[in-house]
Amino acid sequence: MSRGSETLNGGGVERRNLESLGEKMQLSSVFQAGGLNYALISDMETNKTIISELPPTLSEEFGALLRGSGAEPGSPLVLEAGGRVEGYGVFEFSYGPTSWGVPEAGAFSLMTYGERILKVVPRLNFKKRGVERAVLGLTPEDALLFVERSAGNFSAAYSTCFATAVEDALGLGVPSEARWTRAVALELERIYNHLYVFGRLAEAASQNIAATQTHALRERVLRLNSRHFGHRYLFGINSIGGVRRGLPKDERSALTTEVRLVAREFSELVQYFLSSRIFLDRLQGTAKLTRKDAFGLGTVGPSARGSGVQWDDRLTFPLEPYEDIYVNLETEDGEDTMARTMVRVREVESSSIALRELLDRMPSDGTKSGPDRRRADGLGAGFSFCRVESPSGDLIQVVQLDGGGRVSGLHVRPPSLVNWLPFARSLEGTVFTDFQFAFESFGLSFADSDR
Amino acid sequence: MPKIWILRGLKKGILTTAYPKSQPTSEEVPTRSLPPRPTDAADWPAGERGCPTGAIDSGDKKVDLGRCVYCRFCSSAGFAFEDGFGSRAGAMQASLTGNCATGTRHIFGRSFHVMMIDVGSCNACNLEVLNLSNPYYDLSRMGIAFTNSPKHADALIVVGALNQAMVDVLRRTYESMPEPKLVLSVGACAISGGIFRGAEGFVSPAGDAIPVDVVVPGCPPSPVQILEGLLLAAGRLKEEGVRR
Ligand code: SF4
Ligand code: SF4
Numbered sequence: 204m205s206r207g208s209e210t211l212n213g214g215g216v217e218r219r220n221l222e223s224l225g226e227k228m229q230l231s232s233v234f235q236a237g238g239l240n241y242a243l244i245s246d247m248e249t250n251k252t253i254i255s256e257l258p259p260t261l262s263e264e265f266g267a268l269l270r271g272s273g274a275e276p277g278s279p280l281v282l283e284a285g286g287r288v289e290g291y292g293v294f295e296f297s298y299g300p301t302s303w304g305v306p307e308a309g310a311f312s313l314m315t316y317g318e319r320i321l322k323v324v325p326r327l328n329f330k331k332r333g334v335e336r337a338v339l340g341l342t343p344e345d346a347l348l349f350v351e352r353s354a355g356n357f358s359a360a361y362s363t364c365f366a367t368a369v370e371d372a373l374g375l376g377v378p379s380e381a382r383w384t385r386a387v388a389l390e391l392e393r394i395y396n397h398l399y400v401f402g403r404l405a406e407a408a409s410q411n412i413a414a415t416q417t418h419a420l421r422e423r424v425l426r427l428n429s430r431h432f433g434h435r436y437l438f439g440i441n442s443i444g445g446v447r448r449g450l451p452k453d454e455r456s457a458l459t460t461e462v463r464l465v466a467r468e469f470s471e472l473v474q475y476f477l478s479s480r481i482f483l484d485r486l487q488g489t490a491k492l493t494r495k496d497a498f499g500l501g502t503v504g505p506s507a508r509g510s511g512v513q514w515d516d517r518l519t520f521p522l523e524p525y526e527d528i529y530v531n532l533e534t535e536d537g538e539d540t541m542a543r544t545m546v547r548v549r550e551v552e553s554s555s556i557a558l559r560e561l562l563d564r565m566p567s568d569g570t571k572s573g574p575d576r577r578r579a580d581g582l583g584a585g586f587s588f589c590r591v592e593s594p595s596g597d598l599i600q601v602v603q604l605d606g607g608g609r610v611s612g613l614h615v616r617p618p619s620l621v622n623w624l625p626f627a628r629s630l631e632g633t634v635f636t637d638f639q640f641a642f643e644s645f646g647l648s649f650a651d652s653d654r
Numbered sequence: 655m656p657k658i659w660i661l662r663g664l665k666k667g668i669l670t671t672a673y674p675k676s677q678p679t680s681e682e683v684p685t686r687s688l689p690p691r692p693t694d695a696a697d698w699p700a701g702e703r704g705c706p707t708g709a710i711d712s713g714d715k716k717v718d719l720g721r722c723v724y725c726r727f728c729s730s731a732g733f734a735f736e737d738g739f740g741s742r743a744g745a746m747q748a749s750l751t752g753n754c755a756t757g758t759r760h761i762f763g764r765s766f767h768v769m770m771i772d773v774g775s776c777n778a779c780n781l782e783v784l785n786l787s788n789p790y791y792d793l794s795r796m797g798i799a800f801t802n803s804p805k806h807a808d809a810l811i812v813v814g815a816l817n818q819a820m821v822d823v824l825r826r827t828y829e830s831m832p833e834p835k836l837v838l839s840v841g842a843c844a845i846s847g848g849i850f851r852g853a854e855g856f857v858s859p860a861g862d863a864i865p866v867d868v869v870v871p872g873c874p875p876s877p878v879q880i881l882e883g884l885l886l887a888a889g890r891l892k893e894e895g896v897r898r
Binding site for chain 2: 300301308334349354356399418426433434436648651
């Protein structure tokens with residue numbers, strides 16, 4: 204039996220067993236619960252999430268994804284799709300796990316004959332801590348500490364996803380104010396991550412003033428996080444059944460104003476730098492990912508939307524309050540680094556508008572559910588899941604609780620994990636100098652994919 | 655066209671922190687970076703829920719900041735957290751380990767090259783280290799610069815919970831640095847494993863693999879706290895307090 208999140212998303216979830224994937228369906232994740240294998244499928248036609256027992260036909264690419272979700276700490280994960288590249292003068296070049304343009308531990312093998320990249324193979328799990336196993340047997344409240352530290356820069360998405368799935372399993376009624384407060388944190392997180400990506404792209408293009416100014420704007424958002432939520436990276440904001448601190452009324456308008464200022468300054472900055480040919484030339488046509496590949500490889504988030512794939516969990520799996528507020532689905536058809544960047548640029552703007560609405564209309568029914576609302580009848584009898592649109596795309600978590608309400612299973616499908624292969628594909632046939640641009644524009648994080 | 659950037663700079667005034675000339679502000683050391691302080695009412699060890707990282711030692715009645723992840727679960731058990739300004743100096747918490755010879759530190763004058771290595775972090779510590787080069791902290795004004803090569807590094811910042819896959823990489827990186835060299839463990843993960851102390855992926859504190867000179871507690875420590883660690887490492891700070 205599954206509770207799913209049926210009650211929250213206005214019928215966005217369907218339970219039915221499929222024989223095979225339909226043409227417009229994307230396999231988003233595969234997990235085990237109660238001895239059965241399930242597939243979580245995104246239907247791009249109806250915008251529904253389908254939970255099915257595992258259909259027999261799975262494409263080769265997803266084999267890697269599945270191995271990835273089961274990988275254990277200490278075992279390297281090589282995300283190789285397709286055959287090896289051979290030919291005269293082809294050699295392999297390794298990058299990482301330290302000393303290069305990415306400030307995280309992770310590696311790549313690049314196949315090249317000298318000038319062009321023929322193939323990129325990401326090598327992961329240098330930083331696998333094993334969050335999914337570390338939380339087994341813990342109370343959900345203690346497990347939150349691990350979950351929110353899976354990927355520090357997506358921590359609001361991680362903790363909201365986990366808390367929501369647990370609350371569903373427990374049948375906890377969570378006050379609207381708490382859910383709206385979580386959404387405020389999610390949008391702030393989106394803004395500072397998008398600013399990070401833009402800043403890093405500007406660095407890669409040696410646009411130092413743009414980079415510095417963008418990083419300064421991001422610092423302002425981090426300080427807003429700290430002032431209003433107590434933590435620069437939004438750790439510790441959630442608890443099971445609510446949030447640990449609400450936003451008092453007098454703080455809300457100040458926050459709205461600050462965010463508007465940041466968004467306005469950012470858009471001025473973007474306008475100026477997008478009038479610079481140097482910057483444009485570096486982004487346009489760089490690292491193309493066709494719409495067909497983006498869909499077929501299971502790409503998520505701004506990277507998918509930059510190739511015209513229309514999916515955003517805020518609209519297709521809307522938790523409260525996303526059914527009630529206006530969020531624009533930002534997509535682009537350019538399929539290149541420029542398109543992915545423009546999706547993020549416009550999402551900074553639309554997030555700031557959403558934030559204003561969230562803060563304006565936030566209900567006042569409290570920030571925590573009362574203990575009396577706790578129901579334990581659904582425990583030990585299935586799984587519940589949640590999807591949250593993190594800054595880099597769809598994050599999925601499937602949670603199981605035992606009869607005593609402790610965590611007995613956690614499956615995480617991080618956004619970065621499914622974006623590695625699209626990233627690798629986008630680099631095939633390009634030159635080395637495109638690498639950094641592709642990497643930054645996909646918003647990839649090793650902490651996130653390794654967890 | 656570059657003119658507008660100069661104007662913008664003037665319009666904004668000075669963003670850069672006054673630290674270390676004066677105490678950092680509460681914006682610069684956020685409340686969640688302030689350590690728990692046992693009060694008389696404190697309940698050892700940390701109430702029924704306990705401390706999730708074992709940072710609270712009820713025998714010695716001490717809080718081990720190297721383990722603390724600043725979750726504040728112990729606040730319900732009578733441990734106090736300063737939210738106001740009060741003792742800003744108390745927020746500065748980097749410290750020297752027994753390894754660090756004071757003589758070594760004074761060799762580093764106005765040019766100090768730092769490399770960061772990630773051995774299994776959640777990425778927040780990495781970001782806080784990188785943030786030191788944004789205009790709010792402006793590391794370069796103190797002659798400190800980041801480098802990507804261990805061969806050019808005077809100091810190594812280690813972040814993250816040391817993973818099996820990174821043990822050799824960490825050792826080799828350390829070995830290829832020229833002497834004299836300093837190592838900073840930044841964040842609970844690097845110092846003790848932090849929240850991941852019991853996780854399968856965690857091998858040991860960074861200090862068990864290579865000698866560590868300075869620890870900077872926090873989860874993550876804020877940029878000024880990391881800056882404090884760097885100044886301390888470079889011998890530009892008295893053991894406590896603020897000075898150039
Ligand atoms: S803040 Fe958390 S980790 Fe630190 S001593 Fe208190 S309970 Fe332990
Ligand atoms: S100390 Fe905290 S912030 Fe730093 S890497 Fe570890 S979990 Fe992340």
